[in-house]
Amino acid sequence: MTGRQALLDRAVDYLSRSGIGDISLRRLAEELGTSHRMVIYHFGSRDGLLTAVVAEVERQQRDLLDAVMDPDLPTIEQGRDYWRAVVAATERHGRLFFELGAHAMQDREHARPLRRGLIDPWLPPLEALCRGLDVPEQDVIPTARLALATARGLLFDLLLTGDRVEVDAAAEQLNQLLVRRSLRS
Amino acid sequence: MTGRQALLDRAVDYLSRSGIGDISLRRLAEELGTSHRMVIYHFGSRDGLLTAVVAEVERQQRDLLDAVMDPDLPTIEQGRDYWRAVVAATERHGRLFFELGAHAMQDREHARPLRRGLIDPWLPPLEALCRGLDVPEQDVIPTARLALATARGLLFDLLLTGDRVEVDAAAEQLNQLLVRRSLRS
DNA sequence: GTCTATAACTCGATAGAC
DNA sequence: GTCTATCGAGTTATAGAC
Numbered sequence: 429m430t431g432r433q434a435l436l437d438r439a440v441d442y443l444s445r446s447g448i449g450d451i452s453l454r455r456l457a458e459e460l461g462t463s464h465r466m467v468i469y470h471f472g473s474r475d476g477l478l479t480a481v482v483a484e485v486e487r488q489q490r491d492l493l494d495a496v497m498d499p500d501l502p503t504i505e506q507g508r509d510y511w512r513a514v515v516a517a518t519e520r521h522g523r524l525f526f527e528l529g530a531h532a533m534q535d536r537e538h539a540r541p542l543r544r545g546l547i548d549p550w551l552p553p554l555e556a557l558c559r560g561l562d563v564p565e566q567d568v569i570p571t572a573r574l575a576l577a578t579a580r581g582l583l584f585d586l587l588l589t590g591d592r593v594e595v596d597a598a599a600e601q602l603n604q605l606l607v608r609r610s611l612r613s
Numbered sequence: 614m615t616g617r618q619a620l621l622d623r624a625v626d627y628l629s630r631s632g633i634g635d636i637s638l639r640r641l642a643e644e645l646g647t648s649h650r651m652v653i654y655h656f657g658s659r660d661g662l663l664t665a666v667v668a669e670v671e672r673q674q675r676d677l678l679d680a681v682m683d684p685d686l687p688t689i690e691q692g693r694d695y696w697r698a699v700v701a702a703t704e705r706h707g708r709l710f711f712e713l714g715a716h717a718m719q720d721r722e723h724a725r726p727l728r729r730g731l732i733d734p735w736l737p738p739l740e741a742l743c744r745g746l747d748v749p750e751q752d753v754i755p756t757a758r759l760a761l762a763t764a765r766g767l768l769f770d771l772l773l774t775g776d777r778v779e780v781d782a783a784a785e786q787l788n789q790l791l792v793r794r795s796l797r798s
Numbered sequence: 799g800t801c802t803a804t805a806a807c808t809c810g811a812t813a814g815a816c
Numbered sequence: 817g818t819c820t821a822t823c824g825a826g827t828t829a830t831a832g833a834c
Contacts, residue, residue, distance in 0.1 A: 430799080447715070447716075447721075449635070449719070450634070450635030452827065453829090454827075463801075464828085464829090465801070465802090465830095466801095468828085469799070470799095473828080523718045526714060526718060527715040527718075527719070529769060529773065530632070530708065530711045530712040530715050532773055533708045533711060533712075533772045533773060534631070534632035534634070534708055536632070536634070543773050543774065544773075544774060547770055547773060547774050570782040570783045570785070570786045571786050573770065574767075574786045576766070577767040577770050577780075577783060578759065580766040580769050580770075581762030581764065581766030581767075582758075582762040582766075584762065584765050584769070585762050585765075587718045588714065588727070588729075588731055588732060589729060594754075594755070595758070597754075597755040598755045598762060599759075601756050601759045608794065609790065615818090637808075638810060639808080639809075647818090648818075648820095649809095649811090650811095650818070653811065653812085654817070654818085658810075659809095799834105800833105801832100802832095802834105803830100803831085804829105805828105805829090805831095806828095806830105807828085808825105808826085808827065808828100809824100809825080809826070810823105810826100811822105812823080813822085814820095814821095815818105815820085816817105816820105
């Protein structure tokens with residue numbers, strides 16, 4: 429009755445709200461409305477479940493990326509759309525995102541795919557956005573990496589402080605800096 | 614013989630290298646070269662030790678901040694010095710920094726002081742740096758917040774990918790954007 | 799797919815000697 | 817400040833019935 433995918437969805441949802449921390453297999457299973465035995469049945473082990481959660485988070489990131497990047501919009505609007513969509517997604521899943529990021533930095537088995545997976549797939553669309561803003565070609569790659577880092581850093585700030593207005597204002601500063609440069613070239 | 618401070622230093626060092634994760638009090642004590650009984654004696658509980666680790670990390674951050682900000686240097690050099698010093702400190706303690714940041718986002722008891730402590734103390738020196746770069750007064754506060762977020766986001770990238778050259782290039786882009794604006798004002 | 803039972807450990811914390 | 821001993825609870829994972 430309780431299929432694997434339904435269980436996985438509920439796991440991502442629960443862990444996004446409460447964190448992984450050192451939650452036990454049994455407590456987690458109970459929170460998901462099932463038994464520890466069922467988690468073992470579907471995922472093999474506690475670590476197997478975490479590995480599946482990581483794969484699911486990666487999949488959701490790709491979906492978000494595809495949804496955000498609408499190449500038919502004017503480029504300046506794309507920058508703001510990008511920021512808005514990423515913020516919306518992050519307010520739901522951001523705490524899990526940063527916790528898994530920390531796990532990946534520590535080379536924990538289940539999070540290892542994220543070491544490149546949290547960075548590489550995001551760069552090409554941002555490079556396209558930079559080109560749309562007429563960033564000089566030799567600056568496109570570092571500027572895209574800068575924009576990605578800034579988004580992550582601002583989300584880190586937002587999730588810690590909740591200072592939405594101040595963080596939005598900082599994001600707008602980067603937009604201004606990039607747009608203003610393109611007006612001079 | 615094994616004083617509280619020596620134990621704390623070793624704990625910060627060990628956790629910086631290996632992460633907190635769900636390490637047990639007993640295993641951690643063993644890694645520190647003492648017994649679980651001694652950790653309880655000095656810190657009261659496992660959580661008491663983590664609380665002390667958080668306070669120590671906060672103290673180290675303040676020390677770093679004081680060391681980095683030398684108001685007698687030319688301002689443009691200060692920006693690069695700032696970045697270099699933060700990178701050096703982060704390569705030692707960055708994984709612990711981001712793990713504790715994730716704990717703070719989840720409102721875990723021991724990490725709660727970090728919710729504002731990872732952001733607020735860093736802003737005034739960066740605001741001073743912005744003023745030194747002739748950023749217009751109404752943009753100083755959001756630009757400082759932007760610079761802080763960018764540093765954190767780039768460190769997040771660096772710790773995941775190890776792409777030192779690419780990350781340095783992205784940091785230099787922000788420097789360029791800020792300096793170039795000041796040349797026009 | 800779902801359940802109970804249980805093996806085999808490890809946990810945090812305490813007691814109390816030295 | 818350091819040690820051993822131990823309590824009571826909770827842990828992952830497995831066995832096997834239904």
